[in-house]
Amino acid sequence: MEVFKTIKSLQQSLERLNQNKTVGLVPTMGALHEGHLSIIDKAKNENDIVIASIFVNPTQFDKKEDLIHYPSTLESDLEALEKRGCDFVFTPTIEEIYQGNTVAESFDFKGLDKEMEGKFRTGHFNGVATIVKKLFMITSPNKAYFGEKDFQQLQIIKQMVKTEGLTVNIIPVEIYREIDGLAMSSRNTRLNEEQRKAAPEIYQTLLKGKKLFQQGDLEKVKSFVKNELIQNKELDLEYFEIADNENLKPATELDPTVSYRAFIAVFAGDIRLIDNIALN
Known part of the structure; x- marks a missing residue:
């Protein structure tokens, strides 16, 4: 498993891949649990190369305290990903991703962002779509994987892909639950x-x-x-x-x-x- 901190180094490694190899992307914010790892497993089964990104994206947090309190467990995350056979891990800084301009793009989600979560988390989905679009542009994956726990987010990413004319195939992954039924988070x-x-x-x-x-x-x-x-x-x-x-x-x-x-x-x-x- 290779770990990359910069866009340039990741893209150089991707360019060296055989053109026939398929690439699956699993975007995460780290603090990985079995739910995330089940998504890695699915991506491994369906692609030649799997990239996991670990990036806590500031533009999707409507409350600063949530960003501050978001858990960081990079060392154990990398260990878990290696055990699951992940090929590449992308762990950029905020500066690397946003280049000094940490603001979200505005998207037309055809009203999907106005329901449920959108009523309580102003600007959240623009932030999500901004980072996901950036990751797609950086990694050019054939497929990208998202858990159904954030089902509204999943539908919004599908809409963003359609609106932006991107070629990536969005793959939903079933909610992974604890034995007592609680959705893993x-x-x-x-x-x-x-x-x-x-x-x-x-x-x-x-x-x-x-x-x-x-x-x-x-x-x-x-x-x-x-x-x-x-x-x-x-x-x-x-x-x-x-x-x-x-x-x-x-x-x-x-x-x-x-x-x-x-x-x-x-x-x-x-x-x-x-x-x-x-x-x-």
């Missing part, structure tokens, strides 16, 4: 003992909501989820939404031809946890 390590015990209820509530959804009453599902989480003193619901899988528009009535997904954001103390589940 770097933030989980910040949960205290009581919060960690309570957090699996988020997924359990989604599963119960999915069963209720089969009855076709949207308001009943929403009321159930809200009431279920109100009873847990460790968890504070920020939003719950049932939306169209493709355009992320909140459902007002059910259309049998549409695929729906439930989205949730919950606070455990000051730690924000998100999850989602396909409904039909």
Whole structure:
């Protein structure tokens, strides 16, 4: 495994590759867990060369304290990536990526950024799309891999690729969960003992909501989820939404031809946890 800190050194190594070799990119912000590594495994199975990037991107944080508190575990991250057979790791500085101009581009996401996360995290998706676009331009991958835990982000990146006319194929990867159902996240390590015990209820509530959804009453599902989480003193619901899988528009009535997904954001103390589940 080779580790690169500069764009030039990474690109020089990529240029030396046989033109027939396929390249898969796995963008990360580090603090890697088994969920990230499952994405590396999928990329390894589908490409000749896998590049993982580790870069905590300042332009996607709407709250400075989240950026400050984001965990940094570079040494153990590199060890884990090497064990999984990752070929290249790109670990640039902010200066290397932004060249002294640390601002996000503005994109037209066709309204995908106005729903759910977009209502609570101003500018977040422009920051995400900015760094992802930069990584695509630097690495020219055939495929890029993104976990479905950030499903809205996944749809927004697909839209950015379409709008910008990029040729990379975006591959979604299923949510990787703890044994108790909690979606794996770097933030989980910040949960205290009581919060960690309570957090699996988020997924359990989604599963119960999915069963209720089969009855076709949207308001009943929403009321159930809200009431279920109100009873847990460790968890504070920020939003719950049932939306169209493709355009992320909140459902007002059910259309049998549409695929729906439930989205949730919950606070455990000051730690924000998100999850989602396909409904039909």
